[in-house]
Structure formats: structure tokens, C-alpha cells
Amino acid sequence: xxxxxxxxxxxxxxxxxxxxxxxxxxxxxxxxxxxxxxxxxxxxxxxxxxxxxxxxxxxxxxxxxxxxxxxxxxxxxxxxxxxxxxxxxxxxxxxxxxxxxxxxxxxxxxxxxxxxxxxxxxxxxxxxxxxxxxxxxxxxxxxxxxxxxxxxxxxxxxxxxxxxxxxxxxxxxxxxxxxxxxxxxxxxxxxxxxxxxxxxxxxxxxxxxxxxxxxxxxxxxxxxxxxxxxxxxxxxxxxxxxxxxxxxxxxxxxxxxxxxxxxxxxxxxxxxxxxxxxxxxxxxxxxxxxxxxxxxxxxxxxxxxxxxxxxxxxxxxxxxxxxxxxxxxxxxxxxxxxxxxxxxxxxxxxxxxxxxxxxxxxxxxxxxxxxxxxxxxxxxxxxxxxxxxxxxxxxx
Amino acid sequence: xxxxxxxxxxxxxxxxxxxxxxxxxxxxxxxxxxxxxxxxxxxxxxxxxxxxxxxxxxxxxxxxxxxxxxxxxxxxxxxxxxxxxxxxxxxxxxxxxxxxxxxxxxxxxxxxxxxxxxxxxxxxxxxxxxxxxxxxxxxxxxxxxxxxxxxxxxxxxxxxxxxxxxxxxxxxxxxxxxxxxxxxxxxxxxxxxxxxxxxxxxxxxxxxxxxxxxxxxxxxxxxxxxxxxxxxxxxxxxxxxxxxxxxxxxxxxxxxxxxxxxxxxxxxxxxxxxxxxxxxxxxxxxxxxxxxxxxxxxxxxxxxxxxxxxxxxxxxxxxxxxxxxxxxxxxxxxxxxxxxxxxxxxxxxxxxxxxxxxxxxxxxxxxxxxxxxxxxxxx
Ligand SMILES: Cc1cc2nc3c(=O)[nH]c(=O)nc-3n(C[C@H](O)[C@H](O)[C@H](O)COP(=O)(O)OP(=O)(O)OC[C@H]3O[C@@H](n4cnc5c(N)ncnc54)[C@H](O)[C@@H]3O)c2cc1C
Numbered sequence: 105x106x107x108x109x110x111x112x113x114x115x116x117x118x119x120x121x122x123x124x125x126x127x128x129x130x131x132x133x134x135x136x137x138x139x140x141x142x143x144x145x146x147x148x149x150x151x152x153x154x155x156x157x158x159x160x161x162x163x164x165x166x167x168x169x170x171x172x173x174x175x176x177x178x179x180x181x182x183x184x185x186x187x188x189x190x191x192x193x194x195x196x197x198x199x200x201x202x203x204x205x206x207x208x209x210x211x212x213x214x215x216x217x218x219x220x221x222x223x224x225x226x227x228x229x230x231x232x233x234x235x236x237x238x239x240x241x242x243x244x245x246x247x248x249x250x251x252x253x254x255x256x257x258x259x260x261x262x263x264x265x266x267x268x269x270x271x272x273x274x275x276x277x278x279x280x281x282x283x284x285x286x287x288x289x290x291x292x293x294x295x296x297x298x299x300x301x302x303x304x305x306x307x308x309x310x311x312x313x314x315x316x317x318x319x320x321x322x323x324x325x326x327x328x329x330x331x332x333x334x335x336x337x338x339x340x341x342x343x344x345x346x347x348x349x350x351x352x353x354x355x356x357x358x359x360x361x362x363x364x365x366x367x368x369x370x371x372x373x374x375x376x377x378x379x380x381x382x383x384x385x386x387x388x389x390x391x392x393x394x395x396x397x398x399x400x401x402x403x404x405x406x407x408x409x410x411x412x413x414x415x416x417x418x419x420x421x422x423x424x425x426x427x428x429x430x431x432x433x434x435x436x437x438x439x440x441x442x443x444x445x446x447x448x449x450x451x452x453x454x455x456x457x458x459x460x461x462x463x464x465x466x467x468x469x470x471x472x473x474x475x476x477x478x479x480x481x482x483x484x485x486x487x488x489x490x491x492x493x494x495x496x497x498x499x500x
Numbered sequence: 501x502x503x504x505x506x507x508x509x510x511x512x513x514x515x516x517x518x519x520x521x522x523x524x525x526x527x528x529x530x531x532x533x534x535x536x537x538x539x540x541x542x543x544x545x546x547x548x549x550x551x552x553x554x555x556x557x558x559x560x561x562x563x564x565x566x567x568x569x570x571x572x573x574x575x576x577x578x579x580x581x582x583x584x585x586x587x588x589x590x591x592x593x594x595x596x597x598x599x600x601x602x603x604x605x606x607x608x609x610x611x612x613x614x615x616x617x618x619x620x621x622x623x624x625x626x627x628x629x630x631x632x633x634x635x636x637x638x639x640x641x642x643x644x645x646x647x648x649x650x651x652x653x654x655x656x657x658x659x660x661x662x663x664x665x666x667x668x669x670x671x672x673x674x675x676x677x678x679x680x681x682x683x684x685x686x687x688x689x690x691x692x693x694x695x696x697x698x699x700x701x702x703x704x705x706x707x708x709x710x711x712x713x714x715x716x717x718x719x720x721x722x723x724x725x726x727x728x729x730x731x732x733x734x735x736x737x738x739x740x741x742x743x744x745x746x747x748x749x750x751x752x753x754x755x756x757x758x759x760x761x762x763x764x765x766x767x768x769x770x771x772x773x774x775x776x777x778x779x780x781x782x783x784x785x786x787x788x789x790x791x792x793x794x795x796x797x798x799x800x801x802x803x804x805x806x807x808x809x810x811x812x813x814x815x816x817x818x819x820x821x822x823x824x825x826x827x828x829x830x831x832x833x834x835x836x837x838x839x840x841x842x843x844x845x846x847x848x849x850x851x852x853x854x855x856x857x858x859x860x861x862x863x864x865x866x867x868x869x870x871x872x873x874x875x876x877x878x879x
Binding site: 238241242243244245248267268310311312313315376377386388389443444446447448449450451452453454455456457458466469470473474476477478481482483486487 | 628630631632633656657698700701702703704705710768769770771774777779780832835836839840842843844845846850853854857858861865867870871
């Protein structure tokens, strides 16, 4: 077994040596993130080359079944692949909602045609997906959604509005929650997939406080979608919706909040606020940074423990329920502390007087404030912990 | 003021509120930002403020002012803070006006105070040289040459620097590093040869600049206060600036709290207004508590300045530290309680978040002031 794994490691190393282009082993600027899709543009030509190589191998989705284009790797093999990718500082070949959210539930709930149709395109980054969940009146209370799908022959006709749809204006397809029964709440929701170029779909970007516009209002006006595009059974969408949210939250907490290629906070603090005998000169700032690092390490260890428990077949333990909310708090605190450490140099918006890295910290600080809102707010997350994990019920 | 407004102060507060609400709502600030306004403030609005007497609110009547004291200015600043009004009140009136009144010779007062009161001059304090507030970490040099001085150095985070006609520059005439001795304040016109000013675009869209002084010559009469002994004067000026700014921040924090409170009373999820959830109720109650504490502190500090109390430095640190912290908290909670819309530019709450980050660092943030508070208290 371990001999096989060592052979596999060698194979991975050789393959990466040959296929990972040089610039893909350098830190990735935000604007070179590869999201794939029909209309993808590549600022760096080697990004496309890297995506194609990884996609063909199925290694953008290493543990997904080979029959749908995935890598078909075991957990152990995947661990080795990830180690080797990290060792050469390889950039992620593809970042996508298809990988993080839709793929896993399609594999679980989709029918054979749906898997054959959609999974390989997710693996190769050919189709970019967006998430049509939230509505103006249905955020935390997602099941209150009102977008209607009404049967008409072989189709559903969809009318309504979504909001905060990340990258809807770049997406090729949407996975969408619609109401197919108005007489009940959760049991009247269905999960359906459709092409964003279908007649009647429009998007309108929303400007964020960080200045960028990564998400949209999305409108559906008599959008015709074949019945065959429904995943699972009619009115059975809520279970799928929740499962997808689990995948979303675990991928947010695992990837979004940890690591990051920037300089460690303690070094930033020394550079901008002064150093005395190897210490951060401001004792109070030093203490806060140390506290943050200790919390971050405790969090990392908890992620690790949870991973090992699930590998040992113990299923996701109670600890996993706190990943999203705690990870969000840590990341927000990280940027608040970075802002403090960098002082007025972290207060720039654009133009002269600040370097690119400094301006990036300011914008990321603003962006981080969404961490405790996106993918379900911290309040909702903690409500779930209190009710489901701790058995505390509403007093009402 | 003490802890209760006098009738006269209540009148001033009411008229300031009416004026700001009518002439300078948040949409006015947005317009400056969205039009990339090169001045970053509205001269027309400023003219109206001057006509109301606000530019001279601190200045004695003999120099053309209203002599309403810090309590009067504090009330105006608080109202201005509510709508994020951008104006020269903090730089010209509060900071530089105080410097001239506290440290100016009769001639300097004669020259500048009537002009400030009449809105004929805009002034900025060139103090900071690093990314953190450090009033004595000055390396800008002023060297004796002939009767006067030659000044060279770099200043950063100079509030309203690019619209000022006149600077007050903190420079070193002696000592090194962070010595408290050897610091001198100078009046430097911005059109003096060797002064170059670069506006910096800040996250809160308010005015600041980097300034470079390259062998700038000034006469002996440019010295404000005493040569080498400027730290005393500077600290008094800064304490007033801290207290005045705390009043402005109190207004901003109060406003963003009020908006958040209104939002959670109106936004419905799960069939009820979200303000019915205890998870939000207790946090709202805590923010309210903080605001009440801040109001007491600000009132006491403003009054102490006018009464020339000897604990002004302590109260200045208390006010700037405490209100910075409260504004920091309330702006962040405001965004969170708004949910997704809190992250959008369309809602105002994000503007207050940005403002909180900048204003908390001006003249020292919570860490600076808790350290200073401890020092002043002798522990
Ligand atoms: C950057 C970003 C990206 C996003 N991307 C997507 C996307 O791609 N697709 C998509 O569908 N959605 C997306 N969302 C939407 C996100 O899921 C919602 O914003 C979130 O679920 C909150 O809903 P809301 O904005 O309506 O806030 P509300 O539900 O109105 O919440 C407002 C406040 O009330 C609190 N609250 C609500 N209910 C309770 C309760 N029972 N107890 C205590 N407190 C409560 C909330 O925690 C919050 O603080 C995104 C959001 C952000 C910020």
C-alpha cells in the first residue's frame, strides 16, 4: 500500500515537473484567478495551459469519479497530490462554484444524464456556475423564497428575482431554488439548473463597499426551463439546498480564511509600527496579534482534528459546526489588526501615497466584513449550533 | 454645558442640526465622492457655515469670533459628524485655530484669527511623519539661517492639506528621535517655494495629503509659540483636537446606530422583524450603553477645556480612546446587522465603517490613548 503511494508520489512529481508552467508556481495576483467558463479570458496564457492540463487529468476535482472526468483518487492519493502541489507553490488551476458547491450535490442527487452532462464540464472549467439562492425577502430565512416555477407542458416557467448572486454576470449556468408549491414552506421548494443565456434572464451588478461589483441582482421573466433540468424530485429541493450549503460553508472555512500568501502579520507590524529588541514595539498591539495567532492555531488544530476524525470514519463531529462562524471572525479580526498595524498606510483608497500591497489590504479589509454574512450569517450559524448541537430550544 | 445643555447651547444644537440636515445630508458627501471633487469639500457650504459664525465659534469676539468655546464647537461637530459632513471645521477651526489662540503672538492672532473667522483662510497642521500617531517623533528639520529658518522634511496624513493656504508645521530645532525638547511650530504658507503637496485619496473619501518641505525659508516671526519648547503647546492643541474629533465621532456613531436600529425594526425574516431576535437585541442594548458613556465623556471633556480644568489631557485621552472604540464597534455591528445590504455601496452604513477606520487613527487611536491615560495617571 505505502509502496504504491510512494510510486504515486513519484508519478505526481514527474507529471507536475512537466505540466505545471513556471508562472503557475508564483504567488497569484487576485486578477489571475481562473474561474473558467465559456467566456473566460486569461490574463496569463499559462493559466489556461495549467487549467487544461489539470482538467484533462481530472485533478481539479481529484476525488470525483473517473467516469465523470474526475481524478478518481483515494483520500490518501489526494493528500499526496495536495502536498506536491503545495511543495511547488502551484496555483489553484480552477476556482469555481461548480467544484465547491454544485458538483458534490449533483454526484449525490443528480440522475445519470445530469451527471454525464454537467460534471465533466465542471472538472474542465468549461461551464461557470452561479448560485441562485437569496432573494430580497429571503436571506437568513432562505426557505421564504418566492421565485415561482409553474409547470407548462415539458417545461417550467420561472418568474422572480434573486439577489447577491455572486458573478451572475459572468456565469454560464445557474443552480437555482424555486417555489413549486405555495401552500407549504420548505416542502414547496425545488432545485433546478438552467442556462443564463435563456430568454428572460437578466442581471444587474451591485456595487460593494470595497468598490468592486462581484455580485448581482438576477431577474427571471418567463424563463422556460425543461423539466429534465430539475435535480431530485419536485418539491424535494430543500434537502439538496441544505446539503449544498454544507459544502459551501466547509469550503469557505477551509479555503477562504486560512493561509493567504501575504506577509505574516507580526512582520507587517514590526515594519510599520516599529520593533524593539526583536519584538513589536507597541506592547498592546503585540499582545493582540499574539492572541490572534493563538486563536488561529487553535482553529487550525481543530480543522485537523476534524479531518482526522472523518478519515477514521467517525463522520463530521460536533466541532465542524463552528468552522464557518469562527473562521469568519478570525479573518475579520486579522484584517482589523492588519489595518491597525499598518496605521495610516492602510487607509488609502487609490492613487499616490500607497503601494499596491497597502491598497490591497484596505480593500480586503472591507471585503472581509462579508465573511460573517455570506453563505449564511454568523447569527444563523450560532443559532444552529445552539439548537442542534447543544439542544437549546427557543423559549417562545 | 456641564452635563446638561444650557438654553443657548440647545438653540445652537437645534440650529446646527436643522442646517446640516437641510444643507449637508449624507447625499451631499456622496456627491463630493462620486464626482471626484478636487477640493473634497464644498466651498459654498463652507461659506454658509462661515455666515452662521461657525468658523469663528472658538475665536474671541475681539478677533471677530463668537466665543462660544469648545462646548459650542463640539455641538456643531457632533451634528456634522452625523451626516459625515466634509468641511474645514476640524483642520482650520478646531486644530489650527486653537494653536493660534493658545500659542500665537498678538500680531499672529491679529493676522490670522479674523481671517479664520471670516472664512478667508484654510489651515492645516503638518504633524505626522509615520504611519502611527507620534507627536514627538519628528525628524523634519528647521535650521537657523540668518534671521529665520530653513525647513525640510516630509509630513503625512495632513488633514485638508491640499486645500490649505497656510500650514502649521511641527519641526525639530533641536534634539533627536522622540525627544520632547527641541520641537518648534512654524507658520508656513503653502505657496512658499519648496512646499509640495500631494493629495492622498483615503478610504473614507475625506481630505488628507502628503506634504514635502524642501529648504523652505521662513522668517523668525513664523515661529508659533516658543523655540524648542513647542511640545507643550502642541499637546494642548492636540488635546483640543482629540476632544473635538471625539464629539464629531460621537455624532457619526450615534447616527449609524440610529440607522441600524431603524433597520432591525423594519427588516423582516422568518415572519418577524429581525429586531425581535435576542441575538441582536442584546448587542443593540450594549451599543446604546456605550453611546451613553461616550456622551458623558465628551460633554465633560468639552466643558473641561472651557473651564481650563487641569485634567484636560486625561479627559482628552479618555474621550478619543473611548469614542474611537465605540464607533469602531458600532460601525462593524451596523454592517453585520444589515446583512447583505450592509456590504453594498448603496446603503450608508459602509460609509461609516470606512470613516471609523480613518478617524480612529487621527490624533491617536484606542491603544495610544489607553497607554497615555495610564501614563498620566502614573501607572
Ligand atoms: C459577499 C457575498 C456574497 C454572496 N453570494 C451569494 C450568492 O452567490 N448566491 C446567493 O444566493 N446568496 C449570496 N449571498 C447572500 C447571503 O447568503 C445572504 O446575504 C445571507 O444569507 C444573509 O441574508 P440577508 O442579506 O437577507 O440578511 P438578513 O437575513 O436580512 O439578516 C440581517 C441580520 O439579521 C440577522 N438575523 C436574521 N435572522 C436571525 C435570527 N433568526 N436570529 C438572529 N439573527 C438573525 C442576520 O444574522 C443579520 O445580522 C452573498 C452575500 C454576500 C455578503
